[in-house]
Amino acid sequence: xxAEFCGNPAVEAGEVxxxxxxxxxxxxxxxxxxxxxxxxxxxxxxxxxGCFTPLIFTKFHQALEPYINHVSVGPRRGxxxxxxxxxxxxxxxxxxxxxxxxxxxxxxxxxxxxxLKGGREHPxxxxxxxxxxxxxxxxxxxFPETSDRTAQIREAIARYDGFELIPVRIQDAFDxxxxxxxxxxAAPDLxxxxxxxxxxxxxxxxxxxxxxxxxxxxxxxxxxxxxLTRLLLLYTAYSVSASHIVLGTSLTSLSISLxxxxxxxxxxxxxxxxxxxxFPQFVQRTIGDTSWNGEVRLVRPLRxxxxxxxxxxxxxxxxxxxxxxxxxxxxxxxGDLTKNFIIGLERDYPSTVSTIAKTVGKLAPRxxxxxxxxxxxxxxxxxxxxxKSRTSIRSFTDDASSMDxxxxxxxxxxxxxxxxxxxxxxxxxxxxLNLHSSNSAPALNLPMWAATRLALELGSEQSVGxxxxxxxxxxxxxxxxxxxxxxxxxxxxxxx
Amino acid sequence: MAHLKLKIEFGxxxxxxxxxxxxxxxxxxxxxxxxxxxxxxxxxxxxxxxxRDNLLKERPELFIDTGTVRxxxxxxxxxxxxxxxxxxxxxxxxxxxxxxxxxxxxG
Numbered sequence: 001x002x003a004e005f006c007g008n009p010a011v012e013a014g015e016v017x018x019x020x021x022x023x024x025x026x027x028x029x030x031x032x033x034x035x036x037x038x039x040x041x042x043x044x045x046x047x048x049x050g051c052f053t054p055l056i057f058t059k060f061h062q063a064l065e066p067y068i069n070h071v072s073v074g075p076r077r078g079x080x081x082x083x084x085x086x087x088x089x090x091x092x093x094x095x096x097x098x099x100x101x102x103x104x105x106x107x108x109x110x111x112x113x114x115x116l117k118g119g120r121e122h123p124x125x126x127x128x129x130x131x132x133x134x135x136x137x138x139x140x141x142x143f144p145e146t147s148d149r150t151a152q153i154r155e156a157i158a159r160y161d162g163f164e165l166i167p168v169r170i171q172d173a174f175d176x177x178x179x180x181x182x183x184x185x186a187a188p189d190l191x192x193x194x195x196x197x198x199x200x201x202x203x204x205x206x207x208x209x210x211x212x213x214x215x216x217x218x219x220x221x222x223x224x225x226x227x228l229t230r231l232l233l234l235y236t237a238y239s240v241s242a243s244h245i246v247l248g249t250s251l252t253s254l255s256i257s258l259x260x261x262x263x264x265x266x267x268x269x270x271x272x273x274x275x276x277x278x279f280p281q282f283v284q285r286t287i288g289d290t291s292w293n294g295e296v297r298l299v300r301p302l303r304x305x306x307x308x309x310x311x312x313x314x315x316x317x318x319x320x321x322x323x324x325x326x327x328x329x330x331x332x333x334x335g336d337l338t339k340n341f342i343i344g345l346e347r348d349y350p351s352t353v354s355t356i357a358k359t360v361g362k363l364a365p366r367x368x369x370x371x372x373x374x375x376x377x378x379x380x381x382x383x384x385x386x387x388k389s390r391t392s393i394r395s396f397t398d399d400a401s402s403m404d405x406x407x408x409x410x411x412x413x414x415x416x417x418x419x420x421x422x423x424x425x426x427x428x429x430x431x432x433l434n435l436h437s438s439n440s441a442p443a444l445n446l447p448m449w450a451a452t453r454l455a456l457e458l459g460s461e462q463s464v465g466x467x468x469x470x471x472x473x474x475x476x477x478x479x480x481x482x483x484x485x486x487x488x489x490x491x492x493x494x495x496x
Numbered sequence: 497m498a499h500l501k502l503k504i505e506f507g508x509x510x511x512x513x514x515x516x517x518x519x520x521x522x523x524x525x526x527x528x529x530x531x532x533x534x535x536x537x538x539x540x541x542x543x544x545x546x547x548r549d550n551l552l553k554e555r556p557e558l559f560i561d562t563g564t565v566r567x568x569x570x571x572x573x574x575x576x577x578x579x580x581x582x583x584x585x586x587x588x589x590x591x592x593x594x595x596x597x598x599x600x601x602x603g
Binding site: 028 | 575580
């Protein structure tokens with residue numbers, strides 16, 4: 001008798017696809033005013049052109065204004081009194097162009113005019129930000145294929161009154177002069193230390209190029225450039241006494257960067273990927289102190305505005321978008337693959353992209369950490385290396401003992417993500433560099449903030465007393481049953 | 497053969513693929529001249545292929561993907577989102593203004 005099979009319904013009925021949802025929910029009339037025919041579909045809701053502009057303004061100030069005062073005054077909205085200036089991170093791309101326009105329209109245009117609607121404390125009645133800076137980070141010096149766009153950026157910003165441009169170059173991260181300027185103190189003498197961080201490259205461009213050449217993958221190059229740009233913006237903000245940085249990360253870009261960051265080991269800093277409170281390593285903070293000591297709050301006011309809405313804003317407000325600089329690396333990076341996936345998803349299932357950002361936004365790491373990575377200055381899990389050694393096979397031999405050169409190796413000072421960035425291909429790994437053996441391992445150029453902190457940490461380590469020797473070495477040893485029993489023997493209850 | 501006169505605009509960097517010219521005035525056949533849809537009234541799907549074959553200068557993969565406009569390009573038909581007009585199946589009319597804006601120029 002012939003056996004009966006269930007068959008494969010997917011093959012028999014052709015490919016089973018998820019049914020595509022209708023692009024808009026109800027009618028073609030605007031869901032807001034319920035009068036005008038709609039012009040734009042935003043995640044299944046239809047808006048007319050007249051309601052679109054106030055909608056974006058509402059999303060913008062809801063995402064920014066609760067975070068302007070250093071200490072929140074609770075749910076009741078009071079006067080907006082930032083502690084310092086505002087710095088806008090400007091890439092020339094879509095999101096930052098929209099952000100620039102929104103900041104100008106909300107806080108600069110027609111300030112002080114009596115004819116405007118709004119109460120006594122409305123942002124337009126009183127100037128909220130005493131000073132607004134725009135910072136642009138130029139990368140063309142390290143990629144000869146690209147052209148310097150500072151002049152175009154300057155032209156784009158000149159169309160708005162009241163913004164001051166601060167052009168920064170990506171290699172400034174390796175520039176002692178820049179570091180002395182932004183940190184307000186002299187850079188430490190790295191040459192006097194028992195290791196080589198500078199790699200002999202005194203020129204910032206050469207130092208950065210050496211650093212990039214040592215990176216193992218195109219993904220690592222883009223990730224590093226992103227980290228350098230973020231830190232350059234943060235230190236620049238600190239140097240001009242800015243209490244806030246705003247970035248033009250749209251909802252779509254945020255979803256892309258969150259998925260991409262988690263894929264690269266950045267799960268521990270998911271909250272900081274959305275909003276971040278940062279202070280320089282040399283600022284002493286007291287727990288419980290609510291006064292402003294130069295901390296910088298990084299906010300993404302477009303985190304509820306999708307890429308499609310940004311595009312519509314640019315078109316309907318006739319903004320000029322310079323365009324983001326394309327970094328000449330192969331396209332198959334984690335960031336690009338994630339971008340292609342999310343953009344395709346946004347077309348077919350637009351609400352899903354919003355769900356990514358909102359769901360990931362609810363995640364928080366287990367436990368808190370006050371330790372920060374020397375490279376990205378984001379919180380890092382402690383004892384990452386020890387944890388990694390327990391969860392991965394590092395040797396095929398049955399080695400009962402392993403040495404953890406805890407404080408003498410660079411990985412000890414790195415977060416999981418930065419360590420992965422430097423070591424994702426072991427053949428060109430850079431993070432195995434032992435800081436105390438300058439003559440054997442190749443030197444790794446590090447940005448000024450990382451080099452300074454390492455110099456301080458290792459310097460203080462060497463000056464401590466005999467009770468806590470420098471170059472402390474931790475040894476992990478696997479014990480057999482007898483060894484374990486003898487170790488805990490004095491705590492065991494004797495058999496009656 | 498009857499033709500439709502249309503105003504086509506490109507933004508967000510897409511104009512670079514079309515001779516770096518933002519605005520084009522074109523006349524396209526009012527019905528599809530060949531293929532599976534021969535004789536059907538011209539729609540946006542036909543227009544995108546016509547633009548690829550007649551105006552596009554480089555890198556067609558940045559404009560068309562799997563037979564339709566690439567994800568990440570916002571299409572406006574007479575200043576209205578094409579999703580409200582039936583997307584690629586919108587039947588073109590004389591003097592329509594069709595805008596293609598790329599959203600993929602960074603954040």
